[in-house]
Amino acid sequence: MKKHNFSAGPSILPEEVFKKASQAVLDYNNSGLSILEISHRSKDFIAVMEEAQSLALELSGLSGKGYKALFLSGGARLEFDRIPYNLMKVNGKAAYIDSGSWAAGAIKEAKIFGDVTVVGSSKEDNYSYIPKGYTIPEDADYFHCTSNNTIYGTQMQEFPETNVPIVCDMSSDIFSRTIDFSKFGIIYAGAQKNIGPAGVTLLLIKEEILGKTGRTIPGMLDYQQHIEKESMYNTPPVFATYTAMLTLQWIKANGGIENIEKKNNEKAALLYNEIDRNSLFTGTAIKEDRSKMNVTFVTVEGVNTDAFDKLCKDAGISGINGHRSVGGYRASIYNAMPIESVKVLISVMQEFEKSFK
Ligand SMILES: *Cc1c(COP(=O)(O)O)cnc(C)c1O
Numbered sequence: 001m002k003k004h005n006f007s008a009g010p011s012i013l014p015e016e017v018f019k020k021a022s023q024a025v026l027d028y029n030n031s032g033l034s035i036l037e038i039s040h041r042s043k044d045f046i047a048v049m050e051e052a053q054s055l056a057l058e059l060s061g062l063s064g065k066g067y068k069a070l071f072l073s074g075g076a077r078l079e080f081d082r083i084p085y086n087l088m089k090v091n092g093k094a095a096y097i098d099s100g101s102w103a104a105g106a107i108k109e110a111k112i113f114g115d116v117t118v119v120g121s122s123k124e125d126n127y128s129y130i131p132k133g134y135t136i137p138e139d140a141d142y143f144h145c146t147s148n149n150t151i152y153g154t155q156m157q158e159f160p161e162t163n164v165p166i167v168c169d170m171s172s173d174i175f176s177r178t179i180d181f182s183k184f185g186i187i188y189a190g191a192q193k194n195i196g197p198a199g200v201t202l203l204l205i206k207e208e209i210l211g212k213t214g215r216t217i218p219g220m221l222d223y224q225q226h227i228e229k230e231s232m233y234n235t236p237p238v239f240a241t242y243t244a245m246l247t248l249q250w251i252k253a254n255g256g257i258e259n260i261e262k263k264n265n266e267k268a269a270l271l272y273n274e275i276d277r278n279s280l281f282t283g284t285a286i287k288e289d290r291s292k293m294n295v296t297f298v299t300v301e302g303v304n305t306d307a308f309d310k311l312c313k314d315a316g317i318s319g320i321n322g323h324r325s326v327g328g329y330r331a332s333i334y335n336a337m338p339i340e341s342v343k344v345l346i347s348v349m350q351e352f353e354k355s356f357k
Contacts (some may be wrong), residue, residue, distance in 0.1 A: 004341035007319030008332040010192040017246045052245035060181040070203040071241045076171045076190035080106040084113035087142045090214045095140040100127045100149030127152040129286045148173035151323040153296030154289040177261045185209045196244030199237040267342045268292035274346045298328035308352045
């Protein structure tokens, strides 16, 4: 039986994408070859890469606005290093918000390269909210933020107005909601949360912000090198990029980001309503910063969770344990999560409450 998959990442993808991807493994486009055995320089794969790049620019509304889309390997974490390498001047500085473990990981790496100012942090409060009211130094080479904090279940609802280039880690909410993507200098996202399998990272880069650091950048770390070679400087993650392309096609065919956002809002509202209504559960993030992708919650004190875990298991619910560093529960309800699965989780929460009365 297919499970209701609430995993935080790698995570659920549309059923249709699984079907098309598995067909391509057996025979890609009736070529008599598997997608896994064709050259990345073949006409067939170049078409895949071009379509993936152009869909990413189209969905974000960035076509013709001076941006390039790249699909690279290394994971979001490699960008924690590539970003300062490409944007921080020699003796320069950068501003970061510390809104969760991934943000803290990015800060740690940037400190290797130069002066990092942490302009806001919610660490003292267990990252239960998004820092606000901070000032970005005018002379920062860039400002880095994390749009959605996957582990803590908080999400930025607005982004600052600044002349400093904004760099954003959107790994866990890319293409889940309509935002003005042209506010950003660089957007990056590991595909495995919302737009594909593990192994590929999407980057949307405003070209004019590159080439200003005075550093010599090693080839694999140099965004300009990857742009010039159109994501083919080295062998790209062929299958992961293909599957990401299928997922972007699915978003487009399902009414684009606007329609996906409507569904995401509906799913999140249903689940948060139940958490707030149900006497056995409480949410861990403050209400105004709640994430519509990762819904984090705990049971109230004194409740033994074994029965709830068993009910979940019996209902085919998978992957709702909180991150190993925080515990509790986390239901990740990414783009591909059907509302029916959210309803199953809610009915299990209600059943658990009834069993207590
Ligand atoms: C998962 C995640 C990462 C790490 O991605 P990798 O591809 O494993 O390097 C970074 N940032 C955020 C916000 C994430 O959710």
